[in-house]
Amino acid sequence: MNELARRLGIDFPLVQAGMGGVAGVALAAAVAEAGAGGVLALYRSRPDTIAACVRQMLARTSRPFGVNLIPELMDPGALLEQVRAVLDAVTRPVFFVFYGLPTTAATTAIARSGCELLIMVGSVAELRTARKHEPAGVILQGTEAGGHLLGRQPLERLVAEALAASGGVDLLAAGGIGGGHAFRTLYNEGVAGCVCGTLFVATHESLAHADYKQRLLDSGPEDTEITSVFEVGWPGRRHRVLRNRLTAAAPGAFPTTFIGFTNVAGVRHPVPRYSAAIPSEHTEGRIDEMAMYCGHSVRGVTAIVPARQRVETFVAEFRGCFPEALPGFPVQSDGGTRWTS
């Protein structure tokens, strides 16, 4: 459809955000199969877990897909090991999506492999640094975004400044994009692609806890706020979440005791109050007190739907027609929808 989509090997330049605890193989594969960018959240995963996840993806879809890593959560050596674990496991090119600026060692290994690279940034200064890694695209994250925030500018202002400073690199937008119409406006201004998170939390394949999905359905942008309270495990970075009694109180107002348990790869871990971890379908306890990351894009969440439907609706909105206006939509029986116009 455009050069960015061509480089990533996808049909439409919508990329699902890698989201720790939410974006596993089921979600990433479903999005990839629908022709958009499905992305596996690898977060703090160890190399052996990474290799296993990548192999599962390769078995689930023949479409290209992405892998998401977060440099600031790993020391440089461990980040390079994560990258190598991906590269050793893949049998065809994937694309890497870094949250924040990666190390040169990591991007050099990726460039040598022939895989593509996207880097998410929060400011024009970071965009300039990101360009030095020669990525296929740089993702601009505005403060309307759900999850941890890289910068301090709303998307529109960041995009306007970044378009003037792009130096020819393709730009993607993230944060508060609630549907294809919103992306269409950005696209018309010169943005090549977009990254959506919250919209994909609210899908059947997302691993988010059912109560979290329900709260997305019941909430609007005004129910989100930027806070720093969910800092256990990821201190020092503000995040946009759904309001709850922890965000309403002063930081540390409640004791940091365990409020639940979560299962990760078959191991049961206690969840402390103020943990940065999201409540997943493997979590039990005081779900309402946990970190439910949510962007202004929640305005586009009107139902919990299959990921394929989320993609198809988004593309139809982008093209200026509503799903109901398309006879037979969204049924796509061949699994190989093409968005060529």
Ligand SMILES: Cc1cc2nc3c(=O)[nH]c(=O)nc-3n(C[C@H](O)[C@H](O)[C@H](O)COP(=O)(O)O)c2cc1C
């Ligand atoms: C539940 C949730 C978890 C997230 N986890 C990650 C993550 O692990 N890695 C990452 O790069 N970004 C993560 N993000 C941020 C997204 O990359 C993206 O910036 C954001 O979702 C865009 O805003 P939107 O939610 O309004 O679409 C997360 C976002 C959400 C909502």
